[in-house]
Amino acid sequence: MADSDHSTSLSSVTRRRLLVGTATVSLASASHISGPVSARSPEETRHVPDMAFALWQEWLTAHEKTAAACRKQQRLETRLVKEIGFPRIVVAAPGEPEPVPIVSMEELDDLLGCEPATSSLRARARADLIAHQARWDAADETIGYSQAKHVEEEAAERERQLIETLWAAPAHSLAGVAAKLDAVLAEGEWCKGCPEFPWPQIRGALADLVRIGRLQNAFQGVGSSPSAESSG
Template sequence: MPPSDPALALWREWCAAHKLTQRLCRRQQRLETRLVQSVGFPCVTVRLPEGEDVTIHSIEVLNEVLGKGPDMAALRENAEADFAGYQARWDAAAEATGYIAALRAEREAGERAADLLEALSTTRATTLAGVAGKLDAVLREGEAWEECSDFPWPQIRSALSDLVRIAR
């Protein structure tokens, strides 16, 4: 039996955490899509004094657009109240559909995968399989899309393929 490789053991844990994160991300995205279709993103449309309509998606942007001046106070208060009502509908629907729980679960799984990836980067591999696992994690975490042709992804894929071939 080959000696135990701590990097390989961590890589296996990371693979499981990475897979879980991806699954939870897809679930959260499906729920968010349904939420947007049923409730829409929280927003408010404000008619500026010049007659232009502006759709705003946050209180911060509302304050930037309308400013803090007294001349816009009534417009700002009405817009804030409308936005707060929309946000409350979104929050209630997000809770009821399970979106909030799915978002939290995805974030926690992602944090676990990130912690394992960090640990993997500081753990010495003792076998070719451990080195291959480390490279695989780099590829799957760092590559913008599968089969990306930008440097350094083809080179890392090639090195990983060589390692796997040599290890056999």
Template sequence: MADSDNSMTLPFVTRRRVLVGGMITSIALVLEKSALAGNVAATSALPDPALTLWREWETAYKLSERLCRSQQRLETRLVESIGFPGVTVRLPEGEDVMVHSIGALNEVLGKGPDMAALREKAASDLAAQQARWDAAAEEAGYTAALRAEREAGERAEDLLEAFSTTPATTLAGVAGKLDAVLRVGEAWEECSEFPWPQIRSALSDLVRIAPQMMPEQFVHDLQARTIFPRRRRG
């Protein structure tokens, strides 16, 4: 087999858990609206670069999640109709092993001459199944959906990285940074592992203290608002 064949792998299966629930206003947006409601002059001030970045990131993040759900639906249909590319290899000891890539095949059978015939037959069968999957994926629109989801995800990741070098000039901008970190970083909602409880606490403190520090800029029901829903465990 050519070297290029060795790069053939099991089709990408995203394991990212997508957001659930209805649309709820995030803390960053609540802070922004509160500031504008309490201080009309804020509309003429220079925009907070962190808050501007947060708006761009949230748009990209929501698009990525929407495309993720779309490609997952298409992937499920493909798996149900033709299954993932894979071949069952019977080892000399009599054990059957399912492999999904050339790399896995070489790991199972090794590269010794005594396994050459079995290895070539399995590689040929795997290549045929991969070609069948690729053709079906292209026809079903899965290939295009997967590419779009990856591009949107990379865009959201690039914007997330930019938060570390973008200074906030308002409390809304600070909240936007924390909001993005929580929504992307937590393994599940209300995750108890470090540093997520501490970050949630800091964000809660920000919402609690901001009206006390600048009462003329924030509406009174700020503390009753809820942040955007995040991943739920399971």
């Protein structure tokens, strides 16, 4: 049976995907710059892999897979609902002012109880609910909705694990710090370009880091390469 928060899930993933990637090219162009946070020389630090930036790249790939899986299961759910309808029935129970929608046997038992007076109504309602659930299950098997939902859940769990690892990983470059801020924005903003504190401030800090990284790239000659110029 479908979850009730799918539309929220889809809009959330879609919104986050719009937020993510705005700094991807800029961060990639700055990834060679390591604002030294240790006693290493700038030249030495440039060649030290930044685990935070690498994790961000891995997380971004996982994020895209989750978004794609979410879109697929939403599409299949819409098709399933259109063809079959959610497996539920409406029961006109004694004592209730209006018919009551029922989606499970537990709800049906709670509504009608075990009294002999409702036994016939209960039996018909149970048969109707079982039949509707069977139609849903058969269509689901053909359409592949449940399988798609399972794939989405696995992708989302992988994304969650990666971002938790990213939060815990120390950044050793401007790109690493900027990558973590970009992930914070993607996970935290409730709307694109959210005006509420602290999101404008975080976006500003991210823009500062990218700008400083580009300036350092240009100063050290990295930014003068054709690839760097084309990515800007």
